[in-house]
Amino acid sequence: MTPAARLSASIELIDTIDTQRVPASKALKEWGTAHRYAGSGDRAAISGLVWDVLRRRASSAWIMDDDTPRARVLGMMKLERGMNVDAIDALCNGGRFAPAPLTDRERAALTSRILDEAPSHIAGDYPEWLDGYLAQVFGDDRVAEATAMASRAPLDLRVNTLKAKREKMLASLAHLGAQPTPWSPIGLRIELGADARNPGIHAEEDFIKGAIEVQDEGSQLAALLSAAKPGEQVIDLCAGAGGKTLALAAMMQGKGRLIATDHDKRQLAPIYERLSRAGVHNCDVRTPKGPDDTLADIHATADLVLIDAPCTGTGTWRRNPDAKWRMRPGALEVRLKDQVAVLDRAAALVKPGGRIVYITCSVLPPENGEQVRAFVARHPEFAVVPPSQTAAVLWDKAENFAAAALQSPEGWLMTPRRTGTDGFFVSILRR
Known part of the structure; x- marks a missing residue:
């Protein structure tokens, strides 16, 4: 043609x-x-x-x-x-x-x-009803931020450290133009042109053998900020297809107890094959079966509960550009209720001294800082860990990351414009 x-x-x-x-x-x-x-x-x-x-x-x-x-x-x-x-x-x-x-x-x-x-919503290419929310978080920068959120995303990969090192994967995937990600110490990035074909990652030998997974750098950083450690009891409460579950498993080095579950068993379906391919042996996948609580045996014993919360997905607009035009105010209201439910469920699972890591792929304040403040008001036994105390997991990149990402009393906000990642909010709450 x-x-x-x-x-x-x-x-x-x-x-x-x-x-x-x-x-x-x-x-x-x-x-x-x-x-x-x-x-x-x-x-x-x-x-x-x-x-x-x-x-x-x-x-x-x-x-x-x-x-x-x-x-x-x-x-x-x-x-x-x-x-x-x-x-x-x-x-x-x-x-x-x-x-x-x-x-x-x-x-x-x-x-x-x-x-x-x-008008701002025209220049920034987003639904007009969202303008107030974006102004709340970005102010006069909302057009620039939204324009970056409308840009073409690269293809990011996470190296599975249970099976490989980044240096080896950089050499192995050099034919695809893979480069190190700017922030994540375990990430690779493949830039895609306007007319680029899908590079067919799923057919690469390194993918088939479980050495790499497709995962946006922002999602990698969210997992890293959780600081999951070998030997801990970790629960991925909204595991879905298992992207962050796999990242947590690698951080735990196969040591400790990792539980993955989700209220929607259909979302969990791919996780079994992905865990097998990645060489993960310490993960217990709990699929919902009827009205019984899949975590009924867990009573304030978890070191870490990770919540990859159901959200509006505004941070992923560059990967799903048609989704923003289908989004309606009612969707936000539903997601806010879902987030309250999953946060309250997590509170009962965490032991004293343990932590909840609350993550959204959204930039909207009601889903992020406002949701965290409301949770702490309901559960005063929890306190937000200041963002400045959590970036150490990025080693030598911590200072530069702190300057790039948006910090608030409730947590970190990554955006395409500031960090070159999808939009992610991360809050760490310690009991």
């Missing part, structure tokens, strides 16, 4: 997503099935265009003064791809499979309109 044909396909797909109200991933998969002639390079390039349009949905429409699929694609080419009007015009030549030529109105918009006067 020509670049112009790929552009036409992206316009068609954006229209499908709009009119049929389907997730972008589903629309892209169905388009690929219906267009078998499109090669893997074509599909990757078209996917890149569609995701970039969703990243810049509001600002692209503003630039074009038009909210049609075509307008958003054209606006994105200027804002996200940095193309000038002549380069865009060359693609929209009206030829076979190419978009229709630019109109005078489109050309004028691409030439003259800028975002300087756009």
Whole structure:
């Protein structure tokens, strides 16, 4: 397919997503099935265009003064791809499979309109109802922060220290352009271009043998900040597919007791194979069975309870750009109730001197600092460990990390703009 044909396909797909109200991933998969002639390079390039349009949905429409699929694609080419009007015009030549030529109105918009006067939620590409929350945490920087949250994410990997060392994996994955992550001492990063194909990590020998796992650097840091130690009793209360469970197991070096559970047994399904591949032998996976409490035998004995809390996922927008446009205020209210329930459950599991590590992949204050303050008010036997006392696990990076991340009395906040990671909040509460 020509670049112009790929552009036409992206316009068609954006229209499908709009009119049929389907997730972008589903629309892209169905388009690929219906267009078998499109090669893997074509599909990757078209996917890149569609995701970039969703990243810049509001600002692209503003630039074009038009909210049609075509307008958003054209606006994105200027804002996200940095193309000038002549380069865009060359693609929209009206030829076979190419978009229709630019109109005078489109050309004028691409030439003259800028975002300087756009409202914050337009310039930052997020739903208007979230503006107050983002202003609360970021103030006048919210457009810059939200713009970074709309950027393309790299592919981050965590080296499984039960099986390998980072230096060896850097050499083994050099053909993919792997580099050390800036903060995590066990992370690798593969930068992806706008039209990059999936590097096929799951087919790499190192992945198959359990030496590496896909995990954003922010998620790695959240696990590291928990300071899990060999010999401790550790509970991963919202384990899901097991990403942080695996990280905790490596930190514990196979020594101690690790329990992984989740209220949704469907989320737990992949964890068994992942634990086996990673060489983890000290993890007890407890799958819910009916109304009985899977942790009924644990009574204030845990050294560490890690809560990877259910949340709105605002910190992962760069990986799930269409999710932010589907988000509604009611979703936040539901998540806040879920967080209260899981925090209160964790409180009964921790022994005196033990700790809860509360993590969200959100940047919204109600899910982060406000939730922590409310928990301490309900459970005065717990106190927040000041962030300045928790960064030592990052060794020589601690001082620079403290300068980059946002600190509050309740914990750390990482963001794409400040730390180059997904958005993560981490609070450590000691009993």
